[in-house]
Amino acid sequence: MSPLLHFVLTLGVVCLLALLVSHDRQRIRYRYLLQLVVIEAVLGWFLLNAESGQRGVALFAGFFDTLLRFAAEGANFVFGNMSQQGLAFIFLGVLCPIIFISALIGILQHFRILPIVIRIVGTLLSKVNGMGKLESFNAVSTLILGQSENFIAYKGVLSDISPRRLYTMAATAMSTVSLSIVGAYMTMIDARYVVAALILNMFSTFIVLSIINPTHPGDEPDIKLDKLHEDQSFFEMLGEYILAGFKVAMIIAAMLIGFIALIAAVNALFSTLFGHSFQQLLGWVFWPFAWLIGIPAQDILHAAGIMATKLVANEFVAMIELKKVAAEMTPRGLGILSVFLVSFANFASIGIVAGAIKGLNADQGNVVSRFGWKLVYGSTLVSLLSAGFAGLFL
Numbered sequence: 001m002s003p004l005l006h007f008v009l010t011l012g013v014v015c016l017l018a019l020l021v022s023h024d025r026q027r028i029r030y031r032y033l034l035q036l037v038v039i040e041a042v043l044g045w046f047l048l049n050a051e052s053g054q055r056g057v058a059l060f061a062g063f064f065d066t067l068l069r070f071a072a073e074g075a076n077f078v079f080g081n082m083s084q085q086g087l088a089f090i091f092l093g094v095l096c097p098i099i100f101i102s103a104l105i106g107i108l109q110h111f112r113i114l115p116i117v118i119r120i121v122g123t124l125l126s127k128v129n130g131m132g133k134l135e136s137f138n139a140v141s142t143l144i145l146g147q148s149e150n151f152i153a154y155k156g157v158l159s160d161i162s163p164r165r166l167y168t169m170a171a172t173a174m175s176t177v178s179l180s181i182v183g184a185y186m187t188m189i190d191a192r193y194v195v196a197a198l199i200l201n202m203f204s205t206f207i208v209l210s211i212i213n214p215t216h217p218g219d220e221p222d223i224k225l226d227k228l229h230e231d232q233s234f235f236e237m238l239g240e241y242i243l244a245g246f247k248v249a250m251i252i253a254a255m256l257i258g259f260i261a262l263i264a265a266v267n268a269l270f271s272t273l274f275g276h277s278f279q280q281l282l283g284w285v286f287w288p289f290a291w292l293i294g295i296p297a298q299d300i301l302h303a304a305g306i307m308a309t310k311l312v313a314n315e316f317v318a319m320i321e322l323k324k325v326a327a328e329m330t331p332r333g334l335g336i337l338s339v340f341l342v343s344f345a346n347f348a349s350i351g352i353v354a355g356a357i358k359g360l361n362a363d364q365g366n367v368v369s370r371f372g373w374k375l376v377y378g379s380t381l382v383s384l385l386s387a388g389f390a391g392l393f394l
Helices: 003-020 030-048 051-079 089-110 113-129 133-145 149-154 163-175 179-186 191-212 234-274 278-292 297-312 315-328 331-341 347-360 362-393
Strands: none
Touching (some): 003 191, 003 278, 003 362, 030 051, 030 113, 030 191, 030 362, 051 089, 051 179, 051 191, 089 133, 089 179, 089 234, 113 133, 113 191, 133 149, 133 191, 149 163, 149 347, 163 347, 163 362, 179 191, 179 234, 191 331, 191 362, 234 278, 234 315, 278 362, 297 315, 297 331, 315 331, 331 362, 347 362
């Protein structure tokens, strides 16, 4: 099947699956859906095929590569050049840079650069996605701040947000990734797929959520973005963001240790009982979805197992699994799967998002917890659609 037919089929299936759980089908505005599909297709072509787009991606990747080198200076000072010897790569080369990048985000936030960017880009997005400014602002701020830290920016209006709008905000947080860990992803998969996924996921989120949870600009309350840490001095803020980055790195490290150990144990148990590992069996479940997004036949079983791993564990575990088999995969299969992996769409994210909101407003946190399965469902559809767009141009 040609890439175009695969994409049309992917788009149709994703839209149908979203329609099955739509909150209000009568409010879906199909003109905006078509508009978003066209815009995302153009952006996908620009980022993955156009020479100027690939140069832009290379510049962005080079910028993060520079940041990672700066981050390595701090890690080498503390850990005695262990990373230069190839030791503890995941901790030193992947997780420690999160601390430095988190500090940079804090600086940009402190000097009110990020709120301006969020307002400008969010306003522009609201003109093309048919949603309100709150949803559009949230899509940008989630990408910059991260799925848990993001909601602090909305603490002033959190209690006034309706459950439907809260679903959109939480699902957006699970469908994208934050800039603080983009560098970590680039150490494990090709940087151009990471950059492409950042943009594709944003527009795929608008498409999927415009079907599942259609909201209109007139529905929203007045918006007031609180400034993060505006009452703090510069060094108070810097210390807090450095510690926040360290906390994120340690949480990811703990998740990796726990999930990889559990997966190894479960795989051994299933291999003993059934002759096939748990990941192999999950791979068969995800096989139709891997085929749907255009992954070549010779790559499907590897890809399907990794897709399942991302859902039940997290994207870091899945990317580690991908590194083990990347050399055996075709460039097309590797590219499509890489784009699929770049998001927070997994079961663990439910607790992270709900916990972050509950820390600000207990009632709203309970509302998000009740969305659980539907949040994973919607965000996984976003990942499938983004991968489908990537397959159109790879």
